[in-house]
Amino acid sequence: MSDEWITGNFTLRVHGEPIEMQVTVPTAKVKPQRMLPLFQQMASSVVDACVAVVEGEGEKVSCKAGCGACCTQAVPISEVEAYRIAEIVNEMPEERQAVVRKRFAESLAHFRKIKWFDELIGLKDMAYEGSPDFSAEKYADVVTRYMKQGYSCPFLENGSCSIYEERPAVCREYLVTSPAENCSDPRPETIKKVPIFLRPSKALLKLGKTETTENWSSVILIEALDLVEKNPDRLEMKTGPEWTEEFFNALASTDRILKDDPEPARRRKKPRHSKKGR
Numbered sequence: 001m002s003d004e005w006i007t008g009n010f011t012l013r014v015h016g017e018p019i020e021m022q023v024t025v026p027t028a029k030v031k032p033q034r035m036l037p038l039f040q041q042m043a044s045s046v047v048d049a050c051v052a053v054v055e056g057e058g059e060k061v062s063c064k065a066g067c068g069a070c071c072t073q074a075v076p077i078s079e080v081e082a083y084r085i086a087e088i089v090n091e092m093p094e095e096r097q098a099v100v101r102k103r104f105a106e107s108l109a110h111f112r113k114i115k116w117f118d119e120l121i122g123l124k125d126m127a128y129e130g131s132p133d134f135s136a137e138k139y140a141d142v143v144t145r146y147m148k149q150g151y152s153c154p155f156l157e158n159g160s161c162s163i164y165e166e167r168p169a170v171c172r173e174y175l176v177t178s179p180a181e182n183c184s185d186p187r188p189e190t191i192k193k194v195p196i197f198l199r200p201s202k203a204l205l206k207l208g209k210t211e212t213t214e215n216w217s218s219v220i221l222i223e224a225l226d227l228v229e230k231n232p233d234r235l236e237m238k239t240g241p242e243w244t245e246e247f248f249n250a251l252a253s254t255d256r257i258l259k260d261d262p263e264p265a266r267r268r269k270k271p272r273h274s275k276k277g278r
């Protein structure tokens, strides 16, 4: 152990099976973006353990490189992931950056024009308020409407993710055992997802959340650059052990929430101010 890094061992239990992890984190205060590689690695370990369970029951994951069918869906990410996405784009060579930025801008403009975000937020508010007008079918319709517009994720290249190592946690968690072609219209009756117990993507939604996204349950990936451009980075600095503890606490609560409520984080907090930036 050096002065600047500290190593610890953790055990996560997924389906009662232990996943042993050794993590090395900075002792200095850092932005949560710097901790993402660790949390993404944890997300992948949790997902691998869940895949092992379904495969042990004789099922097979149908996702494979070059499919990318799920990458035309709306991708809900956290504030910290949004700021990291903006960094990733900034770090790209100029030519590539221009292509990716154009895709982000065109997608965002299109979905705003067709008022897709208004529909989504309206439904989330209904769900949050327990309105009888909310239904899972209406939610599925909004999800499908997004896909039907034909705007793939700005990072999708020839059916593969061009930021694979840094893809958001929710992308890691989306795996199916149903036929891949069914993902073009993902509905409860056509899609069989690998159940993920403990949801790193939902833990990240809480991690370091600031007033920038206080009224948002999540950021849709195509909003990331716009959000970052309009809002200074308000994410706090904390030490590696502090961020790790916060992440584990949030992760543990996703296990509890999942038992009570299958879609907790899709609900949007009742807005206290006007909708920002959407």
Ligand code: SF4
Residues within 6 Å of the ligand: 070, 071, 072, 075, 153, 154, 155, 156, 157, 160, 161, 162, 163, 164, 167, 168, 171
């Ligand atoms: S970030 Fe990668 S995996 Fe996630 S939707 Fe985009 S292309 Fe697909």
